[in-house]
Amino acid sequence: MDLLNAFVALANYVLVPGIAYGSQLALGALGVTLVYGILRFSNFAHGDTMALGAMSAVLITWGFQSIGLHLWVLPTALLALPFAILVTVGLLLGTDRVVYKFYREKKAKPVIFVIVSLGVTFIYNGITRFIIGSDDKNFLDGERFIISARTFKKMTGLEEGLAIKTTQGLTVITAIIVVAVLFWFLNKTRSGKSMRAYSDNEDLALLSGINPERVVMITWIIVACLATTAGVLYGLDKSFKPFTYFQLLLPIFASAIVGGLGNPVGAIAGGFVIAFSEVTITYAWKKVLGYMLPDSLAPDSLVQLLSTDYKFAVSFVILLIVLLFKPTGLFKGQSV
Amino acid sequence: MNETLRNTALFAIIAALIVYTGFAQSWNAALLIISMGLISSIMALGVNLQWGFAGLFNVGIMGFVALGGLAAVLIGMPATPGGWAAGGWGILGALLLGAATVVAAVQVMKRMAKGWVRTLVVLALLIGGFFLFRAIFDPSVAAVEAINPAHTGYLGGLGLPVIIAWPVGGLFAAGAAWVIGKTALGLRSDYLAIATLGIAEIIIAILKNEDWLSRGVKNVIGIPRPVPYEIDLQNDVGFVERAAGFGFDPVEASTLWVKFLYILLFAAVLLILLWMSQRALNSPWGRMLRAIRDNEVAAEAMGKDVTARHLQVFILGSAICGIAGAMMTTLDSQLTPGSYQPLRFTFLIWVMVIVGGSGNNFGAVLGGFLMWYLWVMVEPMGLWLMNLITYGMADGYWLKDHLIESAAHMRLMTMGAVLLLVLRFSPRGLIPEK
Numbered sequence: 001m002d003l004l005n006a007f008v009a010l011a012n013y014v015l016v017p018g019i020a021y022g023s024q025l026a027l028g029a030l031g032v033t034l035v036y037g038i039l040r041f042s043n044f045a046h047g048d049t050m051a052l053g054a055m056s057a058v059l060i061t062w063g064f065q066s067i068g069l070h071l072w073v074l075p076t077a078l079l080a081l082p083f084a085i086l087v088t089v090g091l092l093l094g095t096d097r098v099v100y101k102f103y104r105e106k107k108a109k110p111v112i113f114v115i116v117s118l119g120v121t122f123i124y125n126g127i128t129r130f131i132i133g134s135d136d137k138n139f140l141d142g143e144r145f146i147i148s149a150r151t152f153k154k155m156t157g158l159e160e161g162l163a164i165k166t167t168q169g170l171t172v173i174t175a176i177i178v179v180a181v182l183f184w185f186l187n188k189t190r191s192g193k194s195m196r197a198y199s200d201n202e203d204l205a206l207l208s209g210i211n212p213e214r215v216v217m218i219t220w221i222i223v224a225c226l227a228t229t230a231g232v233l234y235g236l237d238k239s240f241k242p243f244t245y246f247q248l249l250l251p252i253f254a255s256a257i258v259g260g261l262g263n264p265v266g267a268i269a270g271g272f273v274i275a276f277s278e279v280t281i282t283y284a285w286k287k288v289l290g291y292m293l294p295d296s297l298a299p300d301s302l303v304q305l306l307s308t309d310y311k312f313a314v315s316f317v318i319l320l321i322v323l324l325f326k327p328t329g330l331f332k333g334q335s336v
Numbered sequence: 337m338n339e340t341l342r343n344t345a346l347f348a349i350i351a352a353l354i355v356y357t358g359f360a361q362s363w364n365a366a367l368l369i370i371s372m373g374l375i376s377s378i379m380a381l382g383v384n385l386q387w388g389f390a391g392l393f394n395v396g397i398m399g400f401v402a403l404g405g406l407a408a409v410l411i412g413m414p415a416t417p418g419g420w421a422a423g424g425w426g427i428l429g430a431l432l433l434g435a436a437t438v439v440a441a442v443q444v445m446k447r448m449a450k451g452w453v454r455t456l457v458v459l460a461l462l463i464g465g466f467f468l469f470r471a472i473f474d475p476s477v478a479a480v481e482a483i484n485p486a487h488t489g490y491l492g493g494l495g496l497p498v499i500i501a502w503p504v505g506g507l508f509a510a511g512a513a514w515v516i517g518k519t520a521l522g523l524r525s526d527y528l529a530i531a532t533l534g535i536a537e538i539i540i541a542i543l544k545n546e547d548w549l550s551r552g553v554k555n556v557i558g559i560p561r562p563v564p565y566e567i568d569l570q571n572d573v574g575f576v577e578r579a580a581g582f583g584f585d586p587v588e589a590s591t592l593w594v595k596f597l598y599i600l601l602f603a604a605v606l607l608i609l610l611w612m613s614q615r616a617l618n619s620p621w622g623r624m625l626r627a628i629r630d631n632e633v634a635a636e637a638m639g640k641d642v643t644a645r646h647l648q649v650f651i652l653g654s655a656i657c658g659i660a661g662a663m664m665t666t667l668d669s670q671l672t673p674g675s676y677q678p679l680r681f682t683f684l685i686w687v688m689v690i691v692g693g694s695g696n697n698f699g700a701v702l703g704g705f706l707m708w709y710l711w712v713m714v715e716p717m718g719l720w721l722m723n724l725i726t727y728g729m730a731d732g733y734w735l736k737d738h739l740i741e742s743a744a745h746m747r748l749m750t751m752g753a754v755l756l757l758v759l760r761f762s763p764r765g766l767i768p769e770k
Binding site for chain 2: 254
């Protein structure tokens with residue numbers, strides 16, 4: 001029995017990656033949930049908005065790197081992030097003007113919006129691939145680790161190492177800042193309050209003089225910030241590849257629905273629920289159990305519940321369970 | 337212009353395009369476009385049933401098509417010698433055990449009183465069942481996959497005529513659709529979209545990773561055909577003579593003849609399904625579905641069971657996609673799980689339905705042919721366009737190389753743009769619903 005080593009192994013393979021992935025999902029789900037709350041449709045283009053935002057960041061980062069601009073030990077991509085957000089804001093506002101506005105004025109059914117967003121998805125995806133190609137792109141620089149496994153072992157004298165990547169630390173810190181600013185905005189500012197009013201009751205909001213077009217514009221701007229940040233963080237942490245963002249759509253939607261569509265707190269909670277379920281179910285528990293159990297009981301097999309190829313199945317099953325038992329999500333969302 | 341004339345003209349235009357391809361490129365290419373067009377039309381019919389009749393948004397067509405493809409393997413391929421003895425029964429038993437566990441858990445949920453005892457019992461059942469399942473499943477899978485992994489390494493199929501796989505593919509897809517429909521229908525329309533998106537990804541993941549079932553990414557090749565092989569025809573004296581009588585050389589004649597036979601088979605399926613869809617559209621059932629689509633609340637007030645009708649039509653539409661999937665795998669004679677992409681198998685079909693005219697069966701068929709033709713042609717057209725744009729640039733200039741290299745991605749943008757333009761400016765499609 002060696003509980004300390006067991007805990008370190010658990011932290012290294014489950015807790016740290018789970019928290020980082022959960023933060024990325026939470027940021028993505030926040031974007032989906034905001035669009036749902038204000039514009040009242042499930043935005044299938046969100047994954048590819050993230051891809052496009054991340055792509056702009058990659059290109060700008062490369063530009064900075066080529067003129068020798070670096071950010072000390074941090075990735076240069078952080079410096080590129082604000083510019084990438086500007087690009088995404090322009091893109092989303094343009095898309096809204098050209099595509100969605102027409103259907104909003106016609107008061108089209110939500111399902112039409114969903115189909116339209118699917119069309120937008122493919123145009124975004126096409127643009128991304130057209131500009132940057134469909135292969136893996138690396139734009140990470142700076143220090144790789146906050147603590148590497150070797151330093152940790154030396155420091156503590158434990159058998160197991162705990163590695164925390166810079167990108168993981170960065171993801172969590174950025175996510176906390178972004179979420180704090182978002183909630184401050186939604187709860188304290190006039191624009192944020194008008195957004196929540198519009199989301200709660202459209203007619204009453206219109207009656208009290210809230211300009212719907214302005215609310216929609218602010219929503220798209222916030223969504224652009226969230227999507228770009230989430231996309232860049234995911235790209236830094238894993239790697240940037242246009243197709244992966246389309247596949248992220250399922251866990252992101254699952255997070256938003258599990259938390260309750262249209263509810264920002266729910267989106268964050270949902271993100272962590274999905275991330276931790278994915279990581280724990282696809283993790284091979286052999287090592288941790290080996291430390292925790294006496295030698296005679298130590299498992300021979302990997303004790304992996306599902307192979308990592310099926311991580312999407314995990315979010316899907318959780319989604320189905322929530323839809324079956326609590327269609328409004330853990331935190332009361334808007335829809336049934 | 338009267339309606340029938342207009343529609344006939346539209347179909348004639350497609351026919352002319354295909355005939356032109358036949359003269360300009362080759363008749364083999366033209367016949368291939370026709371056979372894939374027929375399959376695409378069948379998929380579009382299925383989606384039209386769901387979207388056009390009932391307003392259900394299914395983003396998982398790819399998954400249902402792939403299930404049909406799996407049926408072609410499981411029915412058409414010969415059984416791997418020793419596969420069932422090595423682990424086939426173990427796998428089957430494990431799967432049955434897994435299903436029994438789920439059923440038992442559901443029964444406990446229903447029968448026992450609410451409380452922590454019930455939660456504990458259900459959890460214990462599920463966890464115990466899962467480990468028992470893995471204990472039987474894993475060694476059996478390893479045993480099956482160990483049999484000559486370079487050539488087989490999977491259970492194989494039943495070795496029956498592959499035509500039987502077409503209805504079976506429909507049944508597979510219907511089963512998956514039942515599970516999804518049972519959970520997601522009756523909730524918001526978006527939920528069905530997300531659930532179908534998920535099931536499609538999972539079906540593809542299963543086909544890619546469960547080697548004992550579908551050989552995974554090693555692909556199953558050489559699925560037996562329902563039509564003769566070219567090489568047999570070339571060795572058949574009678575066939576060669578007849579071909580020579582028409583002025584064809586034996587090789588070309590045999591490839592054309594095989595494609596022609598496929599087209600006959602596919603056209604027969606399409607005609608049957610089209611006839612059935614037309615009958616359904618004009619029956620009380622079809623009118624009820626459209627009433628539900630146009631005003632759910634009113635239809636419910638009239639005593640119609642909205643969720644049950646939705647489930648019915650969702651299963652039927654998915655089954656049609658499954659049939660088409662089995663036909664496509666039969667045509668290719670191979671199952672390549674890596675080639676299933678949402679753009680090609682979900683999105684393209686949607687564009688077909690919407691361009692053709694949602695709610696109109698002939699529109700779906702027209703859209704199927706037209707969009708398939710475009711799909712085949714967009715890539716050379718994109719390349720041509722890029723060559724035109726970069727005409728003035730010097731060879732080796734980075735922008736020129738990049739643009740020409742990226743021409744392949746034009747498909748995504750073109751299809752997205754076509755969908756958005758049609759939805760915006762002609763939402764009823766080429767042949768609108770009556």
